[in-house]
Amino acid sequence: MSEFRPGRFEMLPLVIKNLLIINGLVYLAQVTLQNLFQIDLDVMFGLHYWGSELFRPHQIITHLFMHGGFAHLFSNMFALWMFGSTLENRWGPKRFLIFYMVCGIGAALCHLSVLTYDNMQLTAALQDFNVNPSFDTFVKIYDKYGLAGFTITEGPRTITFQSFRDAWAAMPPESADMITYARLYLSNFAELYRNIPTVGASGAVFGVLFAFGYLFPNSFLFILPIPFPIKAKYFIGGYILLELFLGFKNSGGDNVAHFAHLGGVLFAYILLKIWNKRNRRDFY
Incomplete structure (x- = not known):
């Protein structure tokens, strides 16, 4: 089956x-608690690197229901409704919820x-800098x-890495003071980097996107600003390739x-293959 239109009461x-x-x-709670009480829910419920002191196992699930801004929330929820409604209408709520959570948890892993x-x-880069400190290595x-x-943050003042880099560029590259500061700042950055939270339902939504393109490849989509209808397999396939390129570009x-x-x-592909293998008669 390549196309499916939900009924009037199933939109x-x-x-x-x-x-x-x-x-x-959850987004409303994030904004309200942050603005009124300076409570950052991302610290408690956003997904942290397992080596961070802020990591908790429940974050593998809770981060799926948090977002970094209204545009982030809207884009994810719109895509979830646009592509997920068709899947839930076809599969039913139980199977769709299982699929959504498996994709989200798999994305987190x-x-x-x-x-x-x-x-x-x-x-490794910081160890190399500590052994052979230089302006070029820092850059x-x-x-x-x-x-x-x-x-x-250094005492009462805040320093940007850009201003430090510019200051060092105007001094001798082997400046002992700048090397000492660079070691301190990079060490602080490493700790900050470990503690950056990840939020959003994007991993689960991409699983939903893939499932729609996989099961209904010839459905036509009208995606702005593309001025003509495009088949799901081309749009979603191109989107996934773009993500692959950007991921390796880093x-x-x-x-x-x-x-x-x-x-x-x-994980969407794996789950669809498992379901298809178990139910060849009336799966897709």
Whole structure:
């Protein structure tokens, strides 16, 4: 089967409706508690690297219901409704909820694996800098991890990595004082990097996206600003390839968890294959 149109009373199925409500209420709680009481729910419920002191096992699930801004929330929930409604109408609420959670948890596990690799790479880079400190080595770390947007608090003042880099560039590269400061600032950055939370339902939503493209590849989509209808298999396939490219490009300052998205796709594919193998008669 390549196409399916939900009935009049199924445009907002049960699980989709409740996911929209829960995500909306959690975002409202995030904004309210942050603005009124300076309570950052991301610290408690966002997904942290397992080597961070802030990591808790429940974050593997709770981060799926949190978002980093209204645009983040809206884009995820719109995609969930747009593509997930068709799947839930076809599968029923129980199977769809299982699928959604498996994709979300699988995406989190993939992201944690990437965070482990990234933190190991950062540790190795800092060790190399400590052994052979130089301005050039500092700049390599600066560029790779996009340090221009990071700040370091030193006593009563706040210093940006960009201002420190510019100051060092105007001094001798072998300046002992600058090397000492660089070691301190990079050490602080490593701790900050370990504690950066990841939030959002994007991994689970990408699983839903893939499932729609996999099961209904020839359905036509109208996606702005594309001025013509495009088949789901081309749009979703191209989107996944773009995520793969951006994930391996690993640009400094890119705060999108591309491999979490791809992890959702991977677990969606595995689950669909398992279900298809067990139910060849009336699956797709």
